[in-house]
Amino acid sequence: xxxxxxxxxxxxxxxxxxxxxxxxxxxxxxxxxxxxxxxxxxxxxxxxxxxxxxxxxxxxxxxxxxxxxxxxxxxxxxxxxxxxxxxxxxxxxxxxxxxxxxxxxxxxxxxxxxxxxxxxxxxxxxxxxxxxxxxxxxxxxxxxxxxxxxxxxxxxxxxxxxxxxxxxxxxxxxxxxxxxxxxxxxxxxxxxxxxxxxxxxxxxxxxxxxxxxxxxxxxxxxxxxxxxxxxxxxxxxxxxxxxxxxxxxxxxxxxxxxxxxxxxxxxxxxxxxxxxxxxxxxxxxxxxxxxxxxxxxxxxxxxxxxxxxxxxxxxxxxxxxxxxxxxxxxxxxxxxxxxxxxxxxxxxxxxxxxxxxxxxxxxxxxxxxxxxxxxxxxxxxxxxxxxxxxxxxxxxxxxxxxxxxxxxxxxxxxxxxxxxxxxxxxxxxxxxxxxxxxxxxxxxxxxxxxxxxxxxxxxxxxxxxxxxxxxxxx
Numbered sequence: 286x287x288x289x290x291x292x293x294x295x296x297x298x299x300x301x302x303x304x305x306x307x308x309x310x311x312x313x314x315x316x317x318x319x320x321x322x323x324x325x326x327x328x329x330x331x332x333x334x335x336x337x338x339x340x341x342x343x344x345x346x347x348x349x350x351x352x353x354x355x356x357x358x359x360x361x362x363x364x365x366x367x368x369x370x371x372x373x374x375x376x377x378x379x380x381x382x383x384x385x386x387x388x389x390x391x392x393x394x395x396x397x398x399x400x401x402x403x404x405x406x407x408x409x410x411x412x413x414x415x416x417x418x419x420x421x422x423x424x425x426x427x428x429x430x431x432x433x434x435x436x437x438x439x440x441x442x443x444x445x446x447x448x449x450x451x452x453x454x455x456x457x458x459x460x461x462x463x464x465x466x467x468x469x470x471x472x473x474x475x476x477x478x479x480x481x482x483x484x485x486x487x488x489x490x491x492x493x494x495x496x497x498x499x500x501x502x503x504x505x506x507x508x509x510x511x512x513x514x515x516x517x518x519x520x521x522x523x524x525x526x527x528x529x530x531x532x533x534x535x536x537x538x539x540x541x542x543x544x545x546x547x548x549x550x551x552x553x554x555x556x557x558x559x560x561x562x563x564x565x566x567x568x569x570x571x572x573x574x575x576x577x578x579x580x581x582x583x584x585x586x587x588x589x590x591x592x593x594x595x596x597x598x599x600x601x602x603x604x605x606x607x608x609x610x611x612x613x614x615x616x617x618x619x620x621x622x623x624x625x626x627x628x629x630x631x632x633x634x635x636x637x638x639x640x641x642x643x644x645x646x647x648x649x650x651x652x653x654x655x656x657x658x659x660x661x662x663x664x665x666x667x668x669x670x671x672x673x674x675x676x677x678x679x680x681x682x683x684x685x686x687x688x689x690x691x692x693x694x695x696x697x698x699x700x701x702x703x704x705x706x707x708x709x710x711x712x713x714x715x716x717x718x719x720x721x722x723x724x725x726x727x728x729x730x731x732x733x734x735x736x737x738x739x740x741x742x743x744x745x746x747x748x749x750x751x752x753x754x755x756x757x758x759x
Contacts, residue, residue, distance in 0.1 A: 286428075286429045286432050286433055287425070287429060287746055287749055287750075290425070290428070291402045291746075292396070292397065292402065294421065294425050294745075294749075295396060295402070295408070296397075297324070297421070297424075298380075298408075298417070298418075298421045298745075299380040299408070299410075300320070301317070301320060301321070301324075301417055301420070301421065302378070302380045302408070302410040302411075302412065302413050302417060303378055303379070303380060303410075304316050304317045304320065304378070305378050305411075306363060306364050306365045306411070306412050306417075306447075307364065307365065307366075307367050307368075307450075308341055308364040308447060308448040308449075308450055308451035309451065311339070311341065314341045314342075314363075314364060314447050314448075315341075315342065317363050317364075317447070318334055318341070318342045318344050318363065318445075318447060319334075321344045321363055321420060321445055322334060322344050322346075324420075324424050325344070325346045325424060325427075325443065328424060328427045328428065328431075329348070329427075329431075330346040330347065330348055330427070330441075330443065331346060331347045331348070331349075332344065332345065332346040332347075332443075333345055333346075335459060335463055335466075337455055337458060337459065337462070340448070340455050341364060341446075341447025341448045342447060343444060343445065343446055343447065343459055343463075344363070344443070344444075344445035344447075345442070345443065345444055345445075345463075345466065346442065346443035347440070347441070347442050347443070348437060348440065348441040348442075349440055350437045350438065350439060350440050350441070353437075353438060353439050353440045354439075355438075355439040355440070355470045355471075356439060356440040356441075356442060356468065356469035356470050357439045357440070357441055357442070357469065357470065357471055357473060357755065357756075357758065358441075358442040358443070358444055358467065358469040358471070358472045358473065358719075359419075359423055359441070359442070359443050359444070359472075359473050359475060359752070359755075360444050360445075360446070360472055360473065360474045360475060360476070360713075361416050361417075361419040361420050361423070361445050361446075361475045361476060362416045362445065362446040362447065362448075362449035362450070362476065363412070363416070363417060363420060363445050363446070363447055364412070364446070364447045364448055364449060364450050364451065365411045365412030365415065365416075365417075365450055366411070366412075366415070366450050366734050368411050368736070369736065372736035372737075373736045373737055374387050374409070374736075374737055375393075375409060377410060377411040377736075377738075378410060378411055379410065380408055380409065380410040380413065381393055381408070381409045381410070382394050382395075382396040382406055382407070382408050382409070383406065383407050383409060383739070384403070384405075384406055384407075385405070385406075385407065386407060386730065386737075386739060387409075387737045387739075391407060394406060402742065403742070404741075404742050404743035404746060405741065405742070405743065406741075406742050407739040407740060407741050407742065408739060408740045408742065409737060409738065409739045410738065410739075411738055412738070413731075413738055413739060413740045414478075414727040414728070414731035414732075414733060414738055414739065414740045415476070415477075415727070415731065415733045415734070415738065416449070416475070416476050418726060418727050418740050418744070418745055418748065419475035419476065419726055419727075419748065419752070420445060420475075421745065422475075422726055422745060422748035422749045422751075422752050423443065423475070423752050423756075425749045426749050426750075426752040426753035426756055427756070429749060429753050430753055430756060430757060435753065435756075435757050436757065437756060437757060438757060438758065438759055439470075439758060440469075441756060442467070442469060444467065444472075446459075449476075449708065449709065452669060452670060452671075452709075453672070453709035453712070454670070456709050456712045457712050457716060460712045460713065460716040460717055461716060464716065464717065467713075467717055468717070468719075469717075469719055470683060470719070470720075471683045471687070471719065471720050471721070471722060472710070472713050472717075472719055472720070472721045472722070473687070473722055473724045473755060474491070474708055474710060474721055474722065474723045474724060475724050475725070475726065475752070476706070476708050476723065476725065477704050477705075477706045477708070477723055477725040477727070478725050478727050478728060478729040478731060478733070479699075479725050479726060479727065479728070479729065479744065480561070480562065480564075480699040480701075480729070481564045481567070481568060481729045482562045482564055482567075482699075483728070483729075483743075483744075484562065484697070484698060484699050485691060485695040485696075485698045485699070485726075485747065485751055486698060486699035486700070486701060486725060487687065487688060487691060487698060487699075487700055487701070487722055487723065487724060488701045488702070488703060488704035488722070488723035488725070489554075489676060489677040489678070489679055489684060489700075489701070489702055489703075489721075489722055489723070490625065490674065490675055490676030490677060490702055490703040490704065490721075490723075491674060491675055491703065491704050491706065491707055491708045491710050491721075491723060492588065492622045492623055492624060492674050492703060492704070492705065492706065492707045493622070493623030493624070493627070493629055493671060493672050493673040493674035493675075493707060493711065494620060494621065494622055494623065494629070494671050494672065494707035495620070495621050495623070495629035495630075495632060495633055495668065495669070495670070495671025495672075496596075496618065496619060496620045496621065496668060496669050496671065497618075497619045497621070497633055497636055497637075497666060497667070497668045498616060498617070498618050498619070498665075498666070498667050498668070499524070499527070499616065499617045499619065499640065499664055499665070499666050500614055500615070500616040500664065500665040500666075501520045501523045501524045501527065501614065501615055501645070501662070501663070501664050501665075502520055502613070502614050502652065502657060502663055502665075503517060503518045503519055503520035503523070503611060503612060503613055503614060503615075504517045504518075504611060504613055505613065505657075506613055507601065507608075507610040507611065507612060507613050508610060508611045509609065509610065509611075510609045510610055510611050511609065513611055514611065517611045518661070519611050519612065520600065520612055520613070520614050520615040521600040521601070521612050521615040523615070523662065524598075524600070524615040524616075524617055527640065527643055527645070527664075528595060528617055530639070530643055531593060531636070531639065532593060535578050535579060535580045536578030536579055536587070536592070537578075537579075537580070538591065538592075538593045540593070540635050540636060540638075540639045541635065541638070541639065541642075542635050543591060543593070543632070543635055544590070544591060544627075545627075546626040546627055546628070547590070547591065547624055547625070547626045547627060548624070548625040548626035548676070550589060550702055551678070551679070553678075553679045553680055554589075554676075554679060554702035557679060557700045557701060557702060558583075558585050558586060558589075558701070558702065560700070561585055561699045561700070561701060562699065563583050563585065564584075565577065565583055565584055568584065571730075585701065588703055588704075588705040589624055589702060589703050590624060591621070591622060591623055591624055591627050591632070592621070592622040593619060593621055593622075593636075594619065594620050594621075594622070595617055595618070595619060596618050596619065596620050597617070597618040598615070598616070598617050598618075599615070599616050600612040600614065600615035600616070619636070621633070621636070621671070622707065623671075623673055623674045624674045624676075624703065625673075625674045625675065625676045626674075627673070627674065628673060629670075629671035629672060629673055630671075633668050633671075636666075637666055640664055640666065643662075644662050645660075645662045645663065645664040646659075646660035646662065646663045646664070647663075647664050647665075647666050648663065648664075648665050648666075649665065649666060649667055650665065651665065652665060672707075672709045672711045672712075673711045674703070674707075674711075675710040675711050675713075675714045675721055676702060676703060677720045677721050677722060679700070679702070681720055683720055684720065684722060686758065686759075687722050687724075687755070687758070688700060690754050690755060690758045690759070691724075691751060691754060691755070693754065694750055694751060694753075694754035695747065695750065695751055695754075704723045704725070706733075708723070724751065724752075724755065726744055726745070726747065726748030726751060726752070727740055727741075727744050727748070728740065728741040728744045
């Protein structure tokens, strides 16, 4: 069915990708929600928008199946990361098909007039992989089942969120207000990439996440580095030294208590990691890395441990804009990834305590003249809210049913205790008390959260097959 419908699928999909979808852009977010509602309504799904005032709506859909004893809920989000168009090879909301990734020399191709669609081609555009591809795969899977006589055996619900990339600030409120509507037996979280070897994977947990911004201060204004160098404290140097105290050089945090409370992996979870393909050597080659952190531990082991990452640094200017100055301040943005047993609020406080231990006077506001005169080392630390990790036991009957169903459709799959990315699944776990399984479909090298985001078409085609199997799960 799919091979005869590829151009129709891509035509509908590119129409969805063309809509800008940053969560803070509420008018365009509502356009996205309305389009997705209409997509699923046309397919016979009872679809509506769940609304809270001045908040991106949730697109909710439901199919009631006579005699069903199980309810499966599919989750995806339709918002995307902010963009800097200057970093993109083509405008981020103008879908472009290329023969390969940009860095691999992929050339634009006119897929609409091509006699055949190459599954290795890639579609470029913001949110094309994260996370509009699963939404298109679900819609196409419904079409495929209808066209081929496939039948649903469970009640099906769809939940499409509009502010996941902004932290899912109101997801808990939605879950509590619509708790009865969102009741089910399992949430299938259609987000994130498949295994790096392109095998279909299932993950039974996700990391939690939170973040901090740390700003340290030097002189009140930038100073000439010749006139004042070696005299005025340099905040870029100060911040570099502070950050270097936070890890051991192998990626392990040196912050007191950072690993306390981590729930150990079960025997079944350790077995799953051991059975999964280990691609560290291939990934180092792909990413031009001579070595990797972790003191010899594999990537699949390390994503089951807490991490501390510097996601950005700013101070004065570099490159063509660089000037001979001593900066006035320097800022680092950190993200803290959590695993089951660690709490996002506590992890932030541990980092703040570590900064104080290095001799810094810590404030949560722009420091005053008096504060800066009184303290030679002062740091402004601010943070956004976060959420905790979730891990569903592999041996639950529903988990085993999902594994069997996907393997029957796709052959041998990769089963992992935890997905590297973060999705706010704690809400479904704590509020709705429902098991959660991550069911990713997109390619691992999709430039998620970066410029030139892309989707390998073979992943979309395989994703339709995976989701169709889950929709019709016995």
